[in-house]
Amino acid sequence: MNVTFVYPEVPDLGRLGSGRKEFPPFGVLYLAAVAEEYGHTVELIPVREDTKSLDLTASDFVGYSVASSATFSLLSRIHRRSTYQDRAAVLIGGVHVNLYPEQSLREFPAAFAGVGPFEKSLEGTIQAAQDRRQLAALPNVAHLDSAGRYHAGQPAGEASMAELPFPARHLLSDDRVVMTDRLAGTDLRMAHVLFSRGCPFKCKYCAVAGSQIHYQSGARAREELVDLSRRTAIDGFAIVDDNFIVNRHRVADIAREIEPLGLRWSALSRVDTVRRDLLGILADSGCIELKFGIESGSEPLLRAMGKRTTKEQITNAVRWASAVGIGVKAFLIHGFPGESATTTRETIRLLDTLEGRIDRLSLFRFVPLPGTEVYERWKDYDIHGTHYAPDWDGDWSKFHIHHNHRQWWGGPKEFSDLESAYLELAAYVSERWPDAAPE
Numbered sequence: 001m002n003v004t005f006v007y008p009e010v011p012d013l014g015r016l017g018s019g020r021k022e023f024p025p026f027g028v029l030y031l032a033a034v035a036e037e038y039g040h041t042v043e044l045i046p047v048r049e050d051t052k053s054l055d056l057t058a059s060d061f062v063g064y065s066v067a068s069s070a071t072f073s074l075l076s077r078i079h080r081r082s083t084y085q086d087r088a089a090v091l092i093g094g095v096h097v098n099l100y101p102e103q104s105l106r107e108f109p110a111a112f113a114g115v116g117p118f119e120k121s122l123e124g125t126i127q128a129a130q131d132r133r134q135l136a137a138l139p140n141v142a143h144l145d146s147a148g149r150y151h152a153g154q155p156a157g158e159a160s161m162a163e164l165p166f167p168a169r170h171l172l173s174d175d176r177v178v179m180t181d182r183l184a185g186t187d188l189r190m191a192h193v194l195f196s197r198g199c200p201f202k203c204k205y206c207a208v209a210g211s212q213i214h215y216q217s218g219a220r221a222r223e224e225l226v227d228l229s230r231r232t233a234i235d236g237f238a239i240v241d242d243n244f245i246v247n248r249h250r251v252a253d254i255a256r257e258i259e260p261l262g263l264r265w266s267a268l269s270r271v272d273t274v275r276r277d278l279l280g281i282l283a284d285s286g287c288i289e290l291k292f293g294i295e296s297g298s299e300p301l302l303r304a305m306g307k308r309t310t311k312e313q314i315t316n317a318v319r320w321a322s323a324v325g326i327g328v329k330a331f332l333i334h335g336f337p338g339e340s341a342t343t344t345r346e347t348i349r350l351l352d353t354l355e356g357r358i359d360r361l362s363l364f365r366f367v368p369l370p371g372t373e374v375y376e377r378w379k380d381y382d383i384h385g386t387h388y389a390p391d392w393d394g395d396w397s398k399f400h401i402h403h404n405h406r407q408w409w410g411g412p413k414e415f416s417d418l419e420s421a422y423l424e425l426a427a428y429v430s431e432r433w434p435d436a437a438p439e
Contacts (some may be wrong), residue, residue, distance in 0.1 A: 029167035053081035089129030184289035207371035218257030271317035297350030337364035
């Protein structure tokens with residue numbers, strides 16, 4: 001069959017609307033690889049805000065990947081305007097659909113949705129695509145019946161990363177696979193990899209919070225990098241896992257396996273999951289930068305966020321990394337409910353103590369992303385603008401974190417005070433990290 005996956009060009013919420021291409025759509029790339037293993041012809045179609053419609057009449061099976069809630073409205077609009085062959089099956093899936101499957105089916109609109117990890121369900125879904133009765137009975141497939149009633153599919157097991165083929169990078173243009181000026185601020189030729197899935201921590205601003213983490217083995221990680229290097233010359237890679245350094249034994253195994261390759265790399269980590277000895281192993285294996293979600297220098301605010309980290313842990317992680325020659329990039333989130341001039345200045349004081357050890361920094365403003373605890377408990381946090389509120393405007397595209405200056409909580413006085421505090425922090429950041437481009 002001819003299988004087509006449609007996905008938003010920029011899956012990274014941090015750059016949505018910026019025109020900058022970020023890491024490849026790994027969810028789609030794994031599904032595409034699975035479909036190819038079963039002999040299907042696969043096409044990937046990236047779309048942007050200026051995409052009007054698509055001619056999909058050559059496709060037997062079309063899957064829309066809603067990579068974030070912010071891209072739901074875009075993909076829904078394109079779907080409504082596109083043309084299909086009469087018997088084509090159209091499914092929706094992705095992060096937003098997993099969060100709100102029934103609402104997604106009704107608003108998109110589509111008859112079927114892939115819910116949950118879908119690699120094991122994909123081939124059965126493609127084979128049954130032209131028979132609604134068979135499709136409705138499949139695991140991980142939710143649907144609306146002819147009367148418009150919603151039926152949730154039975155959950156199916158998740159494939160381990162060891163069971164999956166390598167991502168179908170060959171379906172992307174070369175400039176989406178190999179990039180420069182992306183690895184720790186260098187001009188190295190680099191690619192992106194995914195060595196784990198999930199994050200067990202429960203930060204209240206994060207939509208992937210509390211999911212089980214699954215790792216590739218060190219041997220498989222090395223095999224993927226060797227395969228990638230064989231296909232195209234690279235100097236390094238960025239690990240784009242939600243939180244790579246959780247299980248220190250698995251991470252050390254990967255680091256030791258990839259060390260002989262001589263590649264330089266970066267990854268995301270929490271400050272409370274690194275240890276001094278592990279950082280030495282990572283540095284030896286080629287790690288040149290770790291990205292830490294510091295978020296705030298106020299411990300009361302960190303507790304409110306569900307971050308459960310301390311200033312001591314932040315300080316230790318940054319200093320240990322710096323000591324072994326690993327660069328540090330810090331992420332800050334300003335404006336979580338409870339943020340004030342006091343908490344903002346605590347952040348500034350913490351950054352002062354780490355002067356010279358943080359090489360790069362990104363400052364983002366708080367946005368209540370759908371699926372997070374703060375979004376779902378919007379009344380408790382006095383959050384405005386969710387789809388649960390009576391004044392919901394139907395605009396999912398506003399839930400992005402690139403230059404988002406909306407008022408999300410509190411009244412006019414709280415917003416005015418918050419804005420003043422943000423401007424103070426942004427000025428501080430711009431002075432010390434001129435390339436930070438505060439949001």
